[in-house]
Amino acid sequence: MTMEDKCSVGIVETQSHTFAQLPQEMLLECGRGFGPITLAYETYGELSPAKDNAILILHALSGDAHAAGFNHPHERHPGWWDIMIGPGKAFDTRKYFVICSNVIGGCKGSTGPSSIDPKTGRPYALTFPMVTIHDMVNAQRALIDHLGIDQLLCAVGGSMGGMQVLQWVVSYPERVRLAIPIATTSKLSSQSIAFNEVGRQAIQSDPHWKEGEYYGHPTPRRGLAIARMIGHITYLSEKSMHQKFGRKLQDKAEYGYDFRADFQVESYLRYKGDHFVDRFDANSYLYISKAMDYFDLAQPHGKLEQAFANVKAKFLVISFSSDWLFPSYQSKEIVSACRRVGAEAIYTEIQTDYGHDAFLLESEQLSSLITNFLTHGRKGAS
Amino acid sequence: MGDLGEPIRLDNAGTTVRLLPEHRVIMDLIAEGSRVLDLGCGEGDLLLALKIKKNVRAEGIELSEACIQACVAKGLFSVQHGDLDEGLANYPDKSIDDVILTNTIQVLHRPLFLIREMARVGRRCIVSFPNFAHWPVRWQLFAHGRMPKTGKLPHEWYETSNIHLTTIIDFREFCHKAGIHILQEIPLRPSGPGRRSVVRFAPNLRADSAIFVLEAGPAMIANPAPAL
Numbered sequence: 162m163t164m165e166d167k168c169s170v171g172i173v174e175t176q177s178h179t180f181a182q183l184p185q186e187m188l189l190e191c192g193r194g195f196g197p198i199t200l201a202y203e204t205y206g207e208l209s210p211a212k213d214n215a216i217l218i219l220h221a222l223s224g225d226a227h228a229a230g231f232n233h234p235h236e237r238h239p240g241w242w243d244i245m246i247g248p249g250k251a252f253d254t255r256k257y258f259v260i261c262s263n264v265i266g267g268c269k270g271s272t273g274p275s276s277i278d279p280k281t282g283r284p285y286a287l288t289f290p291m292v293t294i295h296d297m298v299n300a301q302r303a304l305i306d307h308l309g310i311d312q313l314l315c316a317v318g319g320s321m322g323g324m325q326v327l328q329w330v331v332s333y334p335e336r337v338r339l340a341i342p343i344a345t346t347s348k349l350s351s352q353s354i355a356f357n358e359v360g361r362q363a364i365q366s367d368p369h370w371k372e373g374e375y376y377g378h379p380t381p382r383r384g385l386a387i388a389r390m391i392g393h394i395t396y397l398s399e400k401s402m403h404q405k406f407g408r409k410l411q412d413k414a415e416y417g418y419d420f421r422a423d424f425q426v427e428s429y430l431r432y433k434g435d436h437f438v439d440r441f442d443a444n445s446y447l448y449i450s451k452a453m454d455y456f457d458l459a460q461p462h463g464k465l466e467q468a469f470a471n472v473k474a475k476f477l478v479i480s481f482s483s484d485w486l487f488p489s490y491q492s493k494e495i496v497s498a499c500r501r502v503g504a505e506a507i508y509t510e511i512q513t514d515y516g517h518d519a520f521l522l523e524s525e526q527l528s529s530l531i532t533n534f535l536t537h538g539r540k541g542a543s
Numbered sequence: 544m545g546d547l548g549e550p551i552r553l554d555n556a557g558t559t560v561r562l563l564p565e566h567r568v569i570m571d572l573i574a575e576g577s578r579v580l581d582l583g584c585g586e587g588d589l590l591l592a593l594k595i596k597k598n599v600r601a602e603g604i605e606l607s608e609a610c611i612q613a614c615v616a617k618g619l620f621s622v623q624h625g626d627l628d629e630g631l632a633n634y635p636d637k638s639i640d641d642v643i644l645t646n647t648i649q650v651l652h653r654p655l656f657l658i659r660e661m662a663r664v665g666r667r668c669i670v671s672f673p674n675f676a677h678w679p680v681r682w683q684l685f686a687h688g689r690m691p692k693t694g695k696l697p698h699e700w701y702e703t704s705n706i707h708l709t710t711i712i713d714f715r716e717f718c719h720k721a722g723i724h725i726l727q728e729i730p731l732r733p734s735g736p737g738r739r740s741v742v743r744f745a746p747n748l749r750a751d752s753a754i755f756v757l758e759a760g761p762a763m764i765a766n767p768a769p770a771l
Contacts, residue, residue, distance in 0.1 A: 475620050493633075496623055500602075500633040505620040509611040526608070530615055537618035 168247045169239065170205040170230035170254055177201045177270055180303045183279075187300065190293040197279070200304050201226040201263040201270025205246055206254035208310070214539070215310045216252055217301065218242065218261040219318030219325040222392070222449055223441060225269035228261035229254075244523045251531040257314065262304055264297040264325075266449050268442035275376060275442045286444060287373040294321070294456040298328040305336070314539060316474075317341035317531075319520035320487065321449070324456050327495065330474045331458060339538040340474040341531060343520045344484050346491035347458040347465055347498075353486060356395050357450040360388030364443045373444050385443040386434030388450075393433050398483035398516035402426060465498040472499070475541070476506035477534045479527065481519040507534065549737065553595040560588040564739040565645050565671040568729060568754055572669060573597050577640035580604070580665065582627055582657075583647040587614035594619070602639070604631075628652045634664040645671045646695075646752075649705040655721055662723050662759040671754045674730070676710035676747045694733075695751055711747040714755060722763030727756035 181187040181196030189195050203226045208215060218228050220241065229246035231239055240261075246252045252259050263271040266289070274289040281288075305313065316329045316337045323345025330340045349357075367384030369375055394402075406426040410416070413423065422428040459465040476499055480492035489510045499506035511526050513519045520527065550559040562570070566589045573579060576598050581590050584603030587610070594601040602621040605611055614622040623633075628651055631642075642665030648654050649672055661668040673695035674680075680691040690700040698705070709717065711730060718725050730750030731739035742750040 477615070493625075497633040500623075501635060507611070507615055507620060507622050509608055509615075509624040512608060526612060529612060533612075533616045533618075537615075537620070540618070541620075 168249050169243065170247050172234065173203050173205065173227075173230040173232065173240075175201050175203050175226050175232060175270055178304050178307050180307065187296075187303070189290050190295045191291045193290045195290050198265055198272045198300055198303070199270070199276075200265065200272075200300055201267075202304060203227060203229070203240070203261050204308075205229055205252075205259040206257055208258040208308070212310050213312070213314060214256060215258045215260060215305075215308070215313050216315040216317065216535075217305065217313050217329075218246070218252070218259060219301075219316065219322035219329075220261065220263070221318070221320035221322050222446075222453065223389075223437065224322070225267065226261050226263040226271075227269075229259070241521065244521075245528065245531070251528040251535075252317075253532075257535070260305075260308065262301045264292075264449065265300045266292040266297070266445060266452060268445040269440075273442065274373065274444035274448055284376040286376065289444070289448065291451065291455075292448060293452050294324045294328050295332065297452065298325055298332055301325070301329075302333060302336075311336065313337050315339040315341060315535060317343070318345075319343040320345055320517065321453050323487075324453065324458075327458050328456075330472050330476075331468050334471045334473045337474045339477070339534065341477045341479070341534065342492075342495065343479045343527075344481055344487050344492075344517055345495075346487045347468075347495055348456060348460075349454055350491070353395075354454045356391060356486075357454055360391050360450060361447050363387035363391070364447060367443075370443065373447075375443070380438070381443045382435075382438045385438045385441065385446060386431075388443075388446055389437040389441075390430040390434045393430060395486045396516055396518040398485065398514055400483060400514045401516055404514065405429075465494060466501040469498045469502045469504055472502065472504050474504070475538055476504065477530060478506055478508045479520075479530065480508075480510045481516065482510050482512045483514050484517040484519065486517040551592065553592060558591070558595065560592050562588055562592060563645065564733075564737055565731065565752060565754060566592070568731065568739065569643060569645065569669055569671070570596065572754075572756065573599060573641055575599075578602070578638070580631075580634070580639045580642045582642065582644045582661070584610070584614065584622060586610050587617050587619045587622060589643070589645070590614070590619055590622075591617050627657055630656060631660040631664045636663055637666055639665045641665060641667050641669055643669045645669075646673065648672050649707050649709065651707060654707050655717070658718070658721050658723060658757075659763065662721070662757060662763060666758065667726065668723075668757040669754060670714075670757060671752060672709060672714065673705075673752050674711050674747065674750050675708040676712065677751045678748050679751075681748075693751070711750065711753050714753070718755070718757060722760050722766065723757050724760035725755060726758055729754040729756075 179199040181198045186194030186196035227240040228242045229240040266273045278285045316326045323342035326342040330337045364384035367381030369379045370381040409425045411425045411428040462468040480489040496506045496508040578600040581603045584605050590601035593599045604625045611624045642661040683691040730742040730746030730753045734740040
């Protein structure tokens with residue numbers, strides 16, 4: 162993809178909105194009041210005069226507000242969902258006003274554990290409150306209010322982004338017309354919590370972590386890299402790993418009989434881990450992964466269908482056949498609950514070998530489903 | 544299939560669909576504004592026709608991902624990718640007015656299980672199937688000693704997905720065993736391209752297909768979950 166690509170949104174600037182200024186703190190799910198809160202966000206396209214074409218994109222664990230285009234002319238890669246956002250793409254910026262918001266707890270321009278606590282003048286570190294998916298959504302609601310949008314045409318996201326989509330339609334049923342939760346779940350399985358916990362343990366076991374008080378000192382790079390490596394394994398399928406790497410060796414013809422990376426898959430994971438630590442804060446990883454673990458949409462309501470009782474949105478629920486982190490049955494549970502309360506929901510499982518990460522990859526099926534759903538959904542009365 | 548008639552224009556916007564002859568008959572059975580679930584809804588033509596012409600709440604379940612894509616392209620908002628052999632656990636009892644199963648029961652692994660699921664979920668069930676006792680089928684087996692191939696059953700025996708073929712008489716008995724009450728039988732025979740007319744005389748011999756309208760009978764209501 163090049164800058165000249167006419168399907169690109171081009172150069173975009175990450176913006177930010179600060180709210181919950183003291184003493185008007187935002188009440189968090191854990192019971193603590195918290196503020197001020199800054200959220201980083203980007204927008205693409207134009208808000209219609211009727212303000213009825215806004216689409217909120219919600220990102221996954223390691224994502225950020227930079228979903229499309231380039232932040233500067235020499236940036237090597239476009240935003241994380243550039244394949245889907247732009248003129249003529251599924252989220253067509255000629256028709257829609259697309260917003261991508263970062264989450265509270267993050268480290269990419271929003272208030273998180275690496276931010277400076279105005280009360281102490283030092284980074285929050287572990288004094289940062291425990292935030293939940295619900296808190297992320299409440300913070301985004303403040304941003305959507307700030308942008309003057311009463312009702313979103315659509316909320317969409319994959320993985321943890323999909324959890325936020327579900328929380329949006331449950332918390333603010335009047336404010337979302339169309340919901341597209343992708344490769345997601347209404348609650349993490351024990352297995353997924355287990356993988357998150359191993360990631361957190363890797364960070365916390367790193368001697369540089371120092372109970373989170375590492376700012377201004379060497380950071381827990383090894384721990385965070387290992388957490389990312391574990392995460393990355395769960396995002397791929399066995400088949401896609403086999404196809405990509407097999408048992409191929411990296412830059413050598415024979416085994417080295419030592420503990421350097423022999424296999425391509427080892428060197429790939431090391432690269433992914435090392436690359437990640439340059440752009441992500443270890444404490445943010447702890448907080449956000451814990452927020453995912455806590456997420457259980459049904460829990461305050463008893464049953465999932467009761468959570469959906471007042472939902473107004475139409476759903477397009479998408480899962481991927483080879484996703485074993487958030488398997489299809491978890492998406493079917495969401496659809497099931499919609500059916501039981503009479504909410505309209507389309508469900509499809511896309512056949513793919515790419516595992517959980519398939520939602521980030523170019524897919525004709527995914528694009529055309531979303532394009533058609535938005536086109537017909539926008540026509541229907543709100 | 545291959546038996547689609549002329550395209551039917553549904554609205555002033557120029558939306559058209561092509562319906563199977565059975566679908567045209569089924570259209571007339573559906574009440575205005577009802578909630579309809581089409582099992583094996585394919586590309587959603589019947590659902591779209593019912594939605595526009597009869598203002599129904601149209602829902603569907605379909606095994607093929609490509610068909611779901613086609614349904615979404617038609618603006619159908621309640622279609623679900625799924626396997627009918629897994630049943631209808633998503634649907635509460637009597638939550639649907641009419642549950643439709645056209646030309647599909649013969650491919651199911653557990654037809655008894657699904658028909659009971661349909662009768663549980665639907666106030667009425669509408670089931671169509673090819674009649675294996677239709678005379679050309681009988682003739683091919685009787686006179687030639689060959690596995691029958693007809694317009695309704697076009698595949699070679701080793702390629703067909705039709706594993707549970709039935710006849711009108713056998714289907715009646717099947718409903719009885721399942722505790723299901725038959726409200727109406729509509730045996731059909733071809734009467735011109737894309738058309739079917741009702742067979743009044745010797746239906747099990749002369750009808751190439753049949754539509755049955757069903758509901759849960761007292762036996763099924765008394766004993767909702769026998770071992771299947």
